[in-house]
Amino acid sequence: MKISYLFFKICVLTLCCIQIAAAQNRYELNSEWYCNPIGDTKATGSELSSTDYSLKKWMPATVPGTVLTTLLNNGKVPDPFYGMNNEKIKDIYETGREHYTYWFAKDFTEKAKEGEQVWLSFRGINYSVEVFLNGQKVNAEPYKGMYLRKQFNITSLLADNGKNRLAVLVHPADHVGNPNGGQGGDGTIAKGVALQYTAGWDWIQPVRDRNTGIWDKVFIEKTGAVNLKNPHIVTLVEGVRKPGEEQDPATIKVSAELQNTLSVPVKGTLQYTLAGQTVSKAVSLEAHKTVEVDLPDFALKAPKLWWPSGYGEQNLYDMDIKFLTDGQTSDSEKVTFGVREIQTDWNAHTLSKQISVNGQKIFIKGGNWIISDAMLRFSKERYDAEIRFHRDMNLNLIRIWGGALPERPEFYEACDKYGLLVIQDFWMSGDCNGRWLDPKKKEDQWTRRQYPDDHSLFIESAKDVVKMLRNHASLAIWCGGNEITPPADIMHAIKEEILPEYDGTRWFIDYSNSDEMSYNFKGGNGDGPYGIQDISTFWAERTWPFNSEVGSVGTGDAVSLRRFLPEENQVIPIEMEGTEKVRDEVWTYHKYIDYANSMEPYGKPTDMEDFATKAQLVNYNQYRGLMEGFTAHMWDWYTGVIIWKTQNPWTALRGQMYDYYLDPNACLYGLREGSEALHAMYDPVKGNIMIANNTFEQQHDLMLRVTAYDMEGKSKRLTQVFNYIEPTSIRLIMSLQKSIQELSKEKGLFLSVQLLNVDQELVSDNFYWIPDAEGNYSGLQEMVSAQLEVEATKISDSEIIVRVSNSADNTVSFFNRLSLVDADTRERLLPTFFSDNYVSLVPGEEKTITVSYDKLKSTEALIEIGGWNTPTQTIEIR
Numbered sequence: 001m002k003i004s005y006l007f008f009k010i011c012v013l014t015l016c017c018i019q020i021a022a023a024q025n026r027y028e029l030n031s032e033w034y035c036n037p038i039g040d041t042k043a044t045g046s047e048l049s050s051t052d053y054s055l056k057k058w059m060p061a062t063v064p065g066t067v068l069t070t071l072l073n074n075g076k077v078p079d080p081f082y083g084m085n086n087e088k089i090k091d092i093y094e095t096g097r098e099h100y101t102y103w104f105a106k107d108f109t110e111k112a113k114e115g116e117q118v119w120l121s122f123r124g125i126n127y128s129v130e131v132f133l134n135g136q137k138v139n140a141e142p143y144k145g146m147y148l149r150k151q152f153n154i155t156s157l158l159a160d161n162g163k164n165r166l167a168v169l170v171h172p173a174d175h176v177g178n179p180n181g182g183q184g185g186d187g188t189i190a191k192g193v194a195l196q197y198t199a200g201w202d203w204i205q206p207v208r209d210r211n212t213g214i215w216d217k218v219f220i221e222k223t224g225a226v227n228l229k230n231p232h233i234v235t236l237v238e239g240v241r242k243p244g245e246e247q248d249p250a251t252i253k254v255s256a257e258l259q260n261t262l263s264v265p266v267k268g269t270l271q272y273t274l275a276g277q278t279v280s281k282a283v284s285l286e287a288h289k290t291v292e293v294d295l296p297d298f299a300l301k302a303p304k305l306w307w308p309s310g311y312g313e314q315n316l317y318d319m320d321i322k323f324l325t326d327g328q329t330s331d332s333e334k335v336t337f338g339v340r341e342i343q344t345d346w347n348a349h350t351l352s353k354q355i356s357v358n359g360q361k362i363f364i365k366g367g368n369w370i371i372s373d374a375m376l377r378f379s380k381e382r383y384d385a386e387i388r389f390h391r392d393m394n395l396n397l398i399r400i401w402g403g404a405l406p407e408r409p410e411f412y413e414a415c416d417k418y419g420l421l422v423i424q425d426f427w428m429s430g431d432c433n434g435r436w437l438d439p440k441k442k443e444d445q446w447t448r449r450q451y452p453d454d455h456s457l458f459i460e461s462a463k464d465v466v467k468m469l470r471n472h473a474s475l476a477i478w479c480g481g482n483e484i485t486p487p488a489d490i491m492h493a494i495k496e497e498i499l500p501e502y503d504g505t506r507w508f509i510d511y512s513n514s515d516e517m518s519y520n521f522k523g524g525n526g527d528g529p530y531g532i533q534d535i536s537t538f539w540a541e542r543t544w545p546f547n548s549e550v551g552s553v554g555t556g557d558a559v560s561l562r563r564f565l566p567e568e569n570q571v572i573p574i575e576m577e578g579t580e581k582v583r584d585e586v587w588t589y590h591k592y593i594d595y596a597n598s599m600e601p602y603g604k605p606t607d608m609e610d611f612a613t614k615a616q617l618v619n620y621n622q623y624r625g626l627m628e629g630f631t632a633h634m635w636d637w638y639t640g641v642i643i644w645k646t647q648n649p650w651t652a653l654r655g656q657m658y659d660y661y662l663d664p665n666a667c668l669y670g671l672r673e674g675s676e677a678l679h680a681m682y683d684p685v686k687g688n689i690m691i692a693n694n695t696f697e698q699q700h701d702l703m704l705r706v707t708a709y710d711m712e713g714k715s716k717r718l719t720q721v722f723n724y725i726e727p728t729s730i731r732l733i734m735s736l737q738k739s740i741q742e743l744s745k746e747k748g749l750f751l752s753v754q755l756l757n758v759d760q761e762l763v764s765d766n767f768y769w770i771p772d773a774e775g776n777y778s779g780l781q782e783m784v785s786a787q788l789e790v791e792a793t794k795i796s797d798s799e800i801i802v803r804v805s806n807s808a809d810n811t812v813s814f815f816n817r818l819s820l821v822d823a824d825t826r827e828r829l830l831p832t833f834f835s836d837n838y839v840s841l842v843p844g845e846e847k848t849i850t851v852s853y854d855k856l857k858s859t860e861a862l863i864e865i866g867g868w869n870t871p872t873q874t875i876e877i878r
Contacts, residue, residue, distance in 0.1 A: 025222040029106055029166070035061035035070055038101040038169065048103060049132035049167035051159075055105055066126070066213035067100050067170070069375050080208070080375075081651045081660065083566045083586055089208040093179060097172045100209040104168045110220060111162040112155045117223050117261050120166070121151045124216030127173040127194055133157045133166050145454075146194035146215075147406055147427065147461040149468065151229075153261065172212040174453075179206035182440025183431035184403065190432035190451040193458050196403040197370070203591050203645075203652045207374055215376045216408070224330030226266055226285065227259040230467045231321045231333045234505055237341040240359030241305060242696055243312025250303040250339050255294045256321055260285040268325040274317065275300055283323070305358055306338025306473040308396040309419030310677045310694060314338065316416060316473070338416060338473025344507040347639050351519035352545035353507070354639045355421070355476065360696050361728060362421075364640025365627060365675050366397030367647075367657075368549060371404040372411070374649040380410045385662055385831040386647060387414035392833060393657060393668055394675035399423040399548065399642050402482030402512065403432070406465040415474035423477040423642075424469065425512060426462060426494065428452075430483030450487055458486075459493045466502045479509045483525065518546035530644060530655075532596050535621060538629025540685045542637050547630075551644030552622045553595055554656040556665045557817070558609040559828060563661055564590070564651040572611045573653075593654035601776045613868075617769075617815065620670030620838055623657075627674035628681045631692045634730055643671070662831035666817075669838045673766060680704055680755045680764045687737020689753060693725040700724045701758045704733055708743050709750040711779035713786075713811035713843040716743065744770045747779030750812055752842065767840045769814070783869040786813040788841065790865055792877045797857035800877055801850060804865070808844035815840055816867030820853055821874070823860035829853055840867075 036058045047053055062070045068089070071077045080086035092100050112118045120131075120138065128144035130137070136157050143150050158164055177189035177199035184190060185199030185206065198207040236251040252274065260266050270293050271280035279298045285291065304315035315338060322332040343356040355362050367390055372378055390398060398415065400407050402425030415422055430436060434448030441448060452458055469475055478499060480486050486494065491510065499508055509517050513526030520526040527549035543550065555561070562570060569586035573594070581588040598618045605611035623643070630641040645655045652660075657668035674681070678699060679692045689706055693699055702725070706718040718736050725731045743749050748771050755764035772778050789805045800820070806813045816839050820832045835850040851863070866872025 026219055029218040033061040033063040033104055033106045034058035035102045035104045039098055041103050045130055045132035045167055046135045049165045050135050051163050051165045061104050063214045064216050066209055066211050066215055066376055067102050068209040082564045084589055086205050091208050092176045092210055100172050100212045102170055104214055106166045108164050109162050110164055112158055118155045119151050119221040120154045121219040121221055123149050126211050126215050127192055128171045130169040134159050134164055145457045145461050147465055149464050170213055173210055176210050180440055186442040187432045187448055188442050191453045193452050193461050196429055196432045204650045211376055225262045226323050226330040228323045228331040228333050229257040231256040231335050233337045233471050235339045237358045243307050247303050249299040249301050252298040252300050255292055257290055257292050258285055258323055259290040263287050268323055270323050272319050272321045274319055303339045306340040308357055308362055308421050309391050310396055314419040335471050337471050340473050342476045342506055350545040350639050352639045353517050363634045363694055364397050365395050366399055366642035367395050368401055368642055368645040369398045370401050371649045383410045383414045387418050387420055389658055390420055391418035393671045397421040400425050402427055403429040412472040412474055416472055420474055421476040422474045423479050425479040425482055428481040433484050435484045455490055458490055462494055463498045466498055470503045477507045480511045482512050485511045512548045518544045531593055532598050535625035536685045538625045539683055545638050546640045548642050549644035551655050553593055554667050555615045555653050556659045557616055558612040560659045560663050561612055570608045572605050572608055591652045591654055601771055603781050616666035620666040623667045624670035624674035627671055632690055632730055666838045676764055678763050680753045680766055682753050682768055687735045687740055689733045689736055691725050691731045693729055696727050698726055703756040705754045707752045709812055709842055711747050711783055745773040748772045748777050784811055786810040786870055788813050788870055790875045792863040792875045794877050798854050799852050802863055803848050805846040806841035810843050813841045813870045814868040816865055816870055819864040820851055821862050821864045823862050
C-alpha cells in the first residue's frame, strides 16, 4: 500500500515538472573554443573537461570548422588556396593521423531548471570523437561518420553551479588515402563514410587534414520531458496547376518523432496551426520510448504554391509543431516548407525522365555543385550569394555531386528561397568505388566495389540525412551515387526501406548517369563531354537525352587571377603537347583546363591580361551556346541538361561561373543569356532564328527583330516580324544564313536578336559576334574606340541604377564589364550582383543595369566600366 502511494506521488510530481518546462530553447556553441594537438596533451578527457584544467596555452579554435581552418586562422600554415602554398602544408598521409588529431574544449554556462532536459547536439563531425563533459564521458557508444547527427541528454552531467566544460577529442578518418594524383587519390579515402575529394581530384589538390574536425554546428537545446524530433511535412498537389491563379486545396501531411525521457508514461497533444486552423492529436507515450506520430491530414485551401525559378513565386509557409501536456509546451520545432509536388515521367520520345512540378513539365537547366568551400568554411551568407548567382543564371536545378557531402540545411534554405530544384547524391563515386580499372588505386575493383568498410554506418547516416533534409521544397531527387550505384545491400536499404519509410515523395535515381535517367544510346559513360567545344557541336550533335554532366572552361579575368597567382606566375598558360599540363607549374597545380585554339580567332594573346580578356569572350559564347543548343532541341532530343560545373570550392582554373571569391566571369552572363525563360536565338550551324518559351503561358504578339551591325556601327535590319509561341516549346522562325554569311564574310559582324512585347518592351536582347569567312574575328581586332556616357544613382542602401549610353556617332561599344569597386583601394566589392554584364551597346542605344551590394550603406564605392574597344572609366555614385 505504501509503495503504491509513493509511486503515485512520483508520477504526479513528474507530470507537474513536465508542465513547468518552458518551450524549446536552442543556441549554438560557435565561439571561444580552444584546441590542442593530442601529442602535446598529457591529460585525460576526464581531466580536460574539468573547469579547473587551464586552457591558457591552448590555441583558439574555429568551430564549426576543421583543424586546417584553425591552423590557418592562427597563422600556423599559409593559405592553401594561393599559389603553391598547399605544398608547404604537411599531408596527413605522410605525417600519420596523430598529427591532425586534436582536442577541442569549450566552456559554457547552463543549468537545468526543474522539469527541463538539456541536450548536446552535433550536426557533423569528421571522423570519430570522444566527448567529455565535466569529467564524465558523454558518448558511451562510438560516435563516428562524417554525416551522422548525434544528440546526447546531458541533464545529469551539468555542473551544479552552471559552469561547464565540454572537451571533444577528434580523430581523423581511419583511412586517409594516398594523394597520388588519382581521382580520390588511391581510393582508400572511400573506406570511410566521408568526403572523397579530400585526397585530390581533377579540380582540386589534396586537403591536407582531410577535413578533420567539428566541421558542422554544435547546439545546446532545452526541452521538457518529451523531446520533439525530426518533424516531417509532405505536401500533395493534385492535378495541373498554373502560377498566379487561385488554387484548389492541397493536402498537408505532418508527423513527428516524440521521445519520452521519463520512466513513466506521458500523455499530451501533438499539434500545429496553419492558415488559422489547428490540427492536433492526443498522444500517449510509454516510458523511455520514441515513437513517430502522424497527425490527421489537413486540406489547405487556396494554397500559395512553390515553383522553380522562372516559373512562378517561391512561396513558403512557417509551421510551429508542438507537443503539449496540460496546455504547456514540452518541446516545439519550427519548420519552413513550400507547398508543391514533384512528379516524374518517362518521355518515350526523348528516352529520358521528364520532371514536373505541380503537374507542369519543367525543362531542366541545371548546374553541378561540388561544395561551397573545400575547407568547409560555410556560412548562411555565402550560401545565399552562391545560390542567388545560380538563380541569376536562369537555372532551375542544382545537382550535389556524390564525392562531396549531403548539403547543409542553410544551402537548402537558399534553394527554397531562390527556386532551385536539387538532386542530392549519396556520397560515393565511380572513381573511388570501383567502377573503372584504375592503376592509381591501391585495391582492386572487387574490393573497392564494397567500400565503405562499415555499410551499417552508411545506411544509418543515409537515414539521418533523409530526415534532416526532407522538408525542403527545393529537394526534388535523391541519387544513389556519382556514376555508380551503392553496393547492393546499401542500395536496397536506401531504395526499399529508408526512402519509402522516411520520405517517399521524390524520384530516386540509382546513379547519376543511369539509363533510368537518360537512355545511353552512344555507349561510354553516359555524360560529358568536358572541355572546350566548337559551338556548333551543341546545336548539331545529339548527346544523352538528360545529360547529368557536360561542361567546359571557366578561367576568370585578370583581376580574379591575380588574387591567387603570384606575380611571377601571371603568364599566358602554354600547353605542353601530349599532356594535360601547361608550362607554368602554378597554372597546372590549380588544374587549368586548356582553351585549345579558341582564342586564336581574336588574335594571339600578348600577356596574361590579354589572355584573360579574350577568355571571357570564349566563356560567354561557350555557355550561351551550350544552353541554347540544348534548349533548341527540348522535348525532341532532350528533357534537360546539367552543366559540369558551375562553381569551384577552391581556386581552380576550370568550370566555374564565378571564382572562389564570388567574382563572376563572363560564363555567368553568357549562361544567363542562353537560359532566359523567353529567348530569341541564332543557330550558328543552319543560320536559323528561333524562339524558346520556358513559361507555362502561350506568348502572343511578340515582335522578333534581327539587325546586323558592321564594325563601323552601320546597321541593316534583316527581319522584323510578329510571332506567337506555345508554352514550354521551341519555335523555328526563319533562316537568315545567306544574309549573315554575305554580310560577315570580310570582317565579321554583330547580330542583334531581340524580342519585344506588345508594350514594345524588350523581353529578350541577344547580341552575337560573327566571325569572317575564314573563321577569324578580324573586324574586332580593328575596331575604333567608342566612349560611353555613364551615370550611376544609388536608389537604396543596397542598390544602384547604372545608365549606360552609346552615342549615335560611335561604332558598337563591345563587351563591357561593370564592377563595383572600393573608392579608396579600387578593389572589387564582392559579392556584387548585376542585372546584366559584359554588355554591348549599338550606336544610339541606352541600357539600364541594376547593381546590388548588401553592404552599400556602409561602403564608399565607385562604378568601374570598360570593354573591348571602350576605355575603362570610374564613375561616382550619386
